[in-house]
Amino acid sequence: MTRRVAITGVGAITPVGEDVPRFWASLRAGRSGIGPLSTVDTGRLRFKNGAEVLGFDPSPHFSDKEASYLDRFAQFGLIAAREALAMAAVPWTPRLRDRAAVVTGSCLGGKITEDEVFAAVYDGGGRRVHPFAIPRAMANAGASQIAIELGSRGPTYTVSTACASATHAIGQAFWLVRSGAAEVAVTGGSEAPFCLGHLKKWEALRVVAPDTCRPFSRDRRGMILGEGGAMLVLEPLDAALARGAAVLGEVVGFGMSADAHHVTQPSAEGAALAISAALADGGLAPEQIGYVNAHGTGTTVNDPIETAALRLAFRAHAERLAVSSTKSMHGHALGAAGAIEAVATVLALRDGVLPPTANFTEADPQCDLDFLPNEARQAEVEYALSNSFAFGGLNGVLAFRRWSG
Amino acid sequence: MAESIATKVMAAIVQSQGIDPGRVTPGTTFEDLDMSSLDALALINALEEQFEIAIPNEEAMGLRTVGETIACVERLLPEAVGP
Numbered sequence: 001m002t003r004r005v006a007i008t009g010v011g012a013i014t015p016v017g018e019d020v021p022r023f024w025a026s027l028r029a030g031r032s033g034i035g036p037l038s039t040v041d042t043g044r045l046r047f048k049n050g051a052e053v054l055g056f057d058p059s060p061h062f063s064d065k066e067a068s069y070l071d072r073f074a075q076f077g078l079i080a081a082r083e084a085l086a087m088a089a090v091p092w093t094p095r096l097r098d099r100a101a102v103v104t105g106s107c108l109g110g111k112i113t114e115d116e117v118f119a120a121v122y123d124g125g126g127r128r129v130h131p132f133a134i135p136r137a138m139a140n141a142g143a144s145q146i147a148i149e150l151g152s153r154g155p156t157y158t159v160s161t162a163c164a165s166a167t168h169a170i171g172q173a174f175w176l177v178r179s180g181a182a183e184v185a186v187t188g189g190s191e192a193p194f195c196l197g198h199l200k201k202w203e204a205l206r207v208v209a210p211d212t213c214r215p216f217s218r219d220r221r222g223m224i225l226g227e228g229g230a231m232l233v234l235e236p237l238d239a240a241l242a243r244g245a246a247v248l249g250e251v252v253g254f255g256m257s258a259d260a261h262h263v264t265q266p267s268a269e270g271a272a273l274a275i276s277a278a279l280a281d282g283g284l285a286p287e288q289i290g291y292v293n294a295h296g297t298g299t300t301v302n303d304p305i306e307t308a309a310l311r312l313a314f315r316a317h318a319e320r321l322a323v324s325s326t327k328s329m330h331g332h333a334l335g336a337a338g339a340i341e342a343v344a345t346v347l348a349l350r351d352g353v354l355p356p357t358a359n360f361t362e363a364d365p366q367c368d369l370d371f372l373p374n375e376a377r378q379a380e381v382e383y384a385l386s387n388s389f390a391f392g393g394l395n396g397v398l399a400f401r402r403w404s405g
Numbered sequence: 406m407a408e409s410i411a412t413k414v415m416a417a418i419v420q421s422q423g424i425d426p427g428r429v430t431p432g433t434t435f436e437d438l439d440m441s442s443l444d445a446l447a448l449i450n451a452l453e454e455q456f457e458i459a460i461p462n463e464e465a466m467g468l469r470t471v472g473e474t475i476a477c478v479e480r481l482l483p484e485a486v487g488p
Contacts, residue, residue, distance in 0.1 A: 046459075205446065206446060206466060210462070221463070262441060262443075263443065264443050265441060265442060265443075
């Protein structure tokens with residue numbers, strides 16, 4: 001059984017907006033959420049900037065008791081899922097709950113919880129650790145908490161493939177719904193990477209920019225880490241139409257690949273394989289794609305390789321693609337990145353507004369595509385891709401279609 | 406003094422990469438030694454610890470040869486190479 005898969009709800013909590021309307025308004029305006037980190041003492045770090053959900057206060061969302069069960073990353077996941085589910089307004093029945101999937105992506109799980117535990121145990125001579133440390137820190141905490149709150153009992157799990165986690169999660173949820181293995185899915189990702197122990201690891205890798213994120217610009221100096229969460233509600237298109245749901249767009253294809261090359265050095269061939277696999281999965285010709293939400297980290301290495309991958313997969317049509325990296329605004333939210341960017345891509349198609357690559361200064365001869373510098377573009381596009389290329393050489397690409405009724 | 410820094414840097418490369426000392430000269434590139442960018446980062450990290458210096462990111466990412474690495478360490482240890 002092959003079914004068309006509709007998106008009927010989206011939710012997002014990000015550094016550029018704590019819900020979808022504010023998130024999308026920021027992206028359309030090219031507003032960046034990158035600035036000095038406020039939740040971590042950066043005195044011992046070589047980089048000082050990040051994209052935080054600035055001033056995030058869990059109290060409007062969770063009671064103190066609820067919050068005590070939830071690491072920041074799981075809070076972001078739940079908040080985004082609630083928004084997406086409220087928008088979708090699925091008419092839940094016991095049977096539907098039993099056939100509802102929750103598939104989330106997270107690279108890190110509850111890293112802040114873990115960092116606090118380790119600091120207390122190793123530095124503080126602590127003999128006691130909070131009994132919720134394990135359920136807070138597990139990578140599937142987001143998926144589990146969403147299922148508990150929703151009462152959904154279908155396939156529920158978390159994918160952890162570094163920066164491709166959420167894209168892989170959404171792709172698998174799409175396949176579950178398309179194949180009939182699930183009747184509805186809540187899917188996306190969430191991440192909260194800002195704690196000293198974790199940031200020291202990024203410092204050692206020397207890929208974080210000291211200033212800001214300038215994807216595809218000649219003077220780019222690296223990535224900027226971000227945090228947040230985003231979720232989508234997927235259901236069969238016919239079911240959505242039958243109940244009169246507002247359809248935001250369709251997921252039409254998903255492709256994955258492994259570079260089998262190097263643990264941090266990306267490969268254009270591997271990335272191009274995932275792009276071509278997503279097109280093939282959706283029965284799409286390269287010429288049908290109008291917009292690509294790029295992985296676009298802003299590192300020296302990623303951006304020219306991604307440019308080369310797009311040229312490999314799209315051949316001559318690469319010249320006609322509009323490509324942007326919204327990481328320039330919301331930062332690189334690792335295992336949540338693919339979900340935040342999927343929501344951006346769906347809204348771009350819906351509204352006919354392609355979000356820009358912010359902080360763009362000057363073109364790099366090695367990155368010579370149409371990168372939508374600094375200003376959103378009005379363009380009716382029927383099909384778009386969202387790319388995620390993870391450390392470890394694991395790639396995921398989603399294909400979306402505009403819903404025109 | 407400058408020779409001794411060069412000797413120490415080359416010894417660090419030999420140790421971190423597990424290679425024959427005869428393969429490492431100032432003219433050797435990281436590529437000659439089959440060092441990936443990640444291997445180079447590990448070496449730079451070891452040199453920072455050994456010499457108690459901080460090599461800025463952009464300088465670190467630009468290093469391609471043993472000679473450049475030696476010069477970088479020497480530059481960050483001015484008292485060791487001064488007149």
